[in-house]
Amino acid sequence: MSTLIFRTIAPLLTAVMLVFSVFVLLRGHNEPGGGFIGGLIAASALAIYGMAMGGEAARTALNVHPLAMAGFGLALAGLSGVLSLAFDVPFLTGLWSIFDLDGSEVALSTPMVFDIGVYFVVFGTIAAVALALESDGEDA
Amino acid sequence: MQDMAIHPVDWLVILPVVLPLLGAALLLMLREAKEAQYWMALGTVAVLLLGDIALATRIAEQGPVSMTMGNWLPPFGISFTADLVGAVFALAAAGVTLLVLVYLRLDMPDRARRDGVYPLVLLLLAGVSGSFLTGDLFNLYVWFEVMLIASLGLMVLGGRNSQLDATVKYGFLNFFATTIFLLSLGLTYGTLGTLNMADIVAKAPAADPAVMASIAALLLLAFGMKAAAFPVNAWLPASYHAPPAAVSALMAGLLTKVGVYALLRAMTMLLPASREVLEPVLVVVALGTLILGPLGAIAETNLRRALGFLVIGGIGATVTGIALNNEAGLAGAATYVLHAMLTITGLYLVAGLIEAMTGETDTRRMGGLYAAASLPSVLFFVLMLAVAGVPPFLGFWPKLLLVEGGIAGWAPNWDGWALALWVGVLVNALLTLIAGSRLWGHIFWRAGHESAENEAPNPDLRRLDRRATWLGLAPTAVLTLAVFLLGVWPEPLLGFGKQAAAGLLQSADYVAATGVAGGEP
Numbered sequence: 001m002s003t004l005i006f007r008t009i010a011p012l013l014t015a016v017m018l019v020f021s022v023f024v025l026l027r028g029h030n031e032p033g034g035g036f037i038g039g040l041i042a043a044s045a046l047a048i049y050g051m052a053m054g055g056e057a058a059r060t061a062l063n064v065h066p067l068a069m070a071g072f073g074l075a076l077a078g079l080s081g082v083l084s085l086a087f088d089v090p091f092l093t094g095l096w097s098i099f100d101l102d103g104s105e106v107a108l109s110t111p112m113v114f115d116i117g118v119y120f121v122v123f124g125t126i127a128a129v130a131l132a133l134e135s136d137g138e139d140a
Numbered sequence: 141m142q143d144m145a146i147h148p149v150d151w152l153v154i155l156p157v158v159l160p161l162l163g164a165a166l167l168l169m170l171r172e173a174k175e176a177q178y179w180m181a182l183g184t185v186a187v188l189l190l191g192d193i194a195l196a197t198r199i200a201e202q203g204p205v206s207m208t209m210g211n212w213l214p215p216f217g218i219s220f221t222a223d224l225v226g227a228v229f230a231l232a233a234a235g236v237t238l239l240v241l242v243y244l245r246l247d248m249p250d251r252a253r254r255d256g257v258y259p260l261v262l263l264l265l266a267g268v269s270g271s272f273l274t275g276d277l278f279n280l281y282v283w284f285e286v287m288l289i290a291s292l293g294l295m296v297l298g299g300r301n302s303q304l305d306a307t308v309k310y311g312f313l314n315f316f317a318t319t320i321f322l323l324s325l326g327l328t329y330g331t332l333g334t335l336n337m338a339d340i341v342a343k344a345p346a347a348d349p350a351v352m353a354s355i356a357a358l359l360l361l362a363f364g365m366k367a368a369a370f371p372v373n374a375w376l377p378a379s380y381h382a383p384p385a386a387v388s389a390l391m392a393g394l395l396t397k398v399g400v401y402a403l404l405r406a407m408t409m410l411l412p413a414s415r416e417v418l419e420p421v422l423v424v425v426a427l428g429t430l431i432l433g434p435l436g437a438i439a440e441t442n443l444r445r446a447l448g449f450l451v452i453g454g455i456g457a458t459v460t461g462i463a464l465n466n467e468a469g470l471a472g473a474a475t476y477v478l479h480a481m482l483t484i485t486g487l488y489l490v491a492g493l494i495e496a497m498t499g500e501t502d503t504r505r506m507g508g509l510y511a512a513a514s515l516p517s518v519l520f521f522v523l524m525l526a527v528a529g530v531p532p533f534l535g536f537w538p539k540l541l542l543v544e545g546g547i548a549g550w551a552p553n554w555d556g557w558a559l560a561l562w563v564g565v566l567v568n569a570l571l572t573l574i575a576g577s578r579l580w581g582h583i584f585w586r587a588g589h590e591s592a593e594n595e596a597p598n599p600d601l602r603r604l605d606r607r608a609t610w611l612g613l614a615p616t617a618v619l620t621l622a623v624f625l626l627g628v629w630p631e632p633l634l635g636f637g638k639q640a641a642a643g644l645l646q647s648a649d650y651v652a653a654t655g656v657a658g659g660e661p
Contacts, residue, residue, distance in 0.1 A: 065171060067171060067256070068168060071164070071165045071169040071171075071259070072168075072169050074162075074164070074168070075165035078158060078161050078165060081158070082162075088147070090150075090207050090208060090210065090211050091151070091154045091207065093209075093210050093211040094210065
């Protein structure tokens with residue numbers, strides 16, 4: 001797979017896909033998209049990078065172990081539910097904060113934080129599987 | 141949306157799930173720090189144990205508590221509803237996990253530690269607690285899957301061939317069971333339009349009895365497979381002996397009990413009318429499991445496989461309670477689950493020590509341990525008597541309640557089924573005693589290997605070092621002590637059994653706590 005064309009185009013493609021995955025994630029609250037599909041796109045981006053540059057390069061580019069990222073996502077999703085403890089409402093109740101930023105309305109909410117958590121869980125898990133398939137199984 | 145203000149105390153019902161989930165997530169992030177992982181896992185489970193104690197006390201004082209996620213109305217939102225049965229089982233599960241974690245420090249190969257044994261244990265505990273506390277059938281399915289995934293991971297850690305073999309069998313049959321569970325959930329939702337347990341209690345009597353009976357039959361098959369009841373029990377002895385002893389102790393102590401709990405909840409509380417229809421099946425399942433379990437244990441020579449058959453015999457005792465469906469019988473089933481969690485875990489932990497000292501898994505190649513290590517032999521002896529149901533140990537009281545339930549079911553109209561179950565429980569106790577004492581004789585009493593010169597001392601015995609002795613024996617001793625103390629002072633246990641049975645038979649409090657008010661949304 002490591003042809004010159006592929007190796008040249010892969011980093012570009014990866015960058016575009018990663019940005020697109022964040023776009024899909026944030027768009028997901030009101031339109032098709034969301035954390036799950038965003039995470040999948042991000043994981044495919046990493047997989048393409050790994051195919052072109054080798055599993056080791058993909059691991060280095062990631063900096064942290066993908067499973068640690070999945071753990072971070074799980075913690076984020078869980079904590080977004082625990083936040084409702086402070087507001088005397090049941091676990092996982094959606095909390096919203098809507099404010100004006102330079103004339104446009106910005107909505108921050110715990111469902112969004114939860115979705116970001118899902119993004120990381122999916123990305124971490126699928127990336128771990130993809131990287132394990134690329135290596136020979138010694139340091140999965 | 142509902143406008144009930146939620147007091148922080150109400151969070152106790154969700155804490156046993158949220159805490160281990162967050163703990164597991166944190167441990168995954170800290171995967172490089174192995175020492176810290178261990179202590180954090182221990183701390184998480186210890187806090188969880190305190191939370192479970194608080195939850196159980198609260199429920200004992202004021203009846204079932206409930207919380208519906210995300211502030212939606214109960215039949216639509218997912219409820220967590222804890223009654224005494226669920227809360228006490230969750231408490232026992234947390235206690236057992238804490239002790240197994242202590243033992244785990246001794247037992248795990250380094251590779252397994254790196255691959256995340258502690259996060260998996262916490263995820264398993266989250267799944268088990270979630271199953272015990274959830275008030276929604278579909279949510280129960282989700283926790284089953286969480287448990288299944290965590291236990292598959294635990295079982296395969298270490299990666300020996302026998303473990304892979306066991307995991308494939310275990311995984312395939314359990315996925316099959318959860319698929320059947322999912323099928324019955326689809327049928328339930330199609331028929332009743334709800335999966336909230338309290339709502340099902342209210343709506344099931346009005347539905348077509350034939351449809352409800354087929355749903356109950358599917359649930360019986362699915363949960364029976366999870367619990368390893370006869371005739372779908374073959375996966376248990378084929379898989380539980382493969383992983384390290386601590387892991388198999390955790391699984392034998394907790395996972396089949398979740399199946400039993402689900403069966404208890406579904407048959408007795410959710411679909412009592414369909415249980416009547418299925419009663420002959422339940423009786424046959426109970427009798428088959430009661431007899432086959434200990435017979436298998438007598439025939440088996442592999443130590444932990446034999447213990448697996450003893451687990452199955454215990455499942456028979458709990459199914460007996462469900463088949464009897466009177467107060468004493470259900471109290472017997474509920475207390476038996478509690479007893480089995482403590483006793484079976486203890487037995488598997490001792491078995492791990494025995495395997496470490498003899499270097500064998502086959503009881504014929506063991507022997508002479510009594511002289512070499514008297515404390516493990518005493519612990520094994522006590523736990524074995526407890527499994528068989530010999531007083532003054534914990535196992536006696538559940539079996540006494542079951543026998544009482546058999547007589548109570550038989551006496552008013554000479555019900556032959558109840559009599560058969562009564563005989564079955566007694567035969568099971570006798571056979572279990574034979575199986576247990578045979579194991580004890582093989583492992584501890586005989587001086588050497590089983591052969592022509594079995595009086596010659598066993599040459600392969602190894603002494604445990606000090607650290608292994610402490611880490612290995614302390615958790616087992618605590619479990620054995622609990623088994624003994626609850627045996628000689630059974631008041632709390634019997635009180636729990638009585639309340640649990642009453643709660644399962646009269647579900648009004650449970651329904652009221654959820655807030656669905658007799659099915660009217």
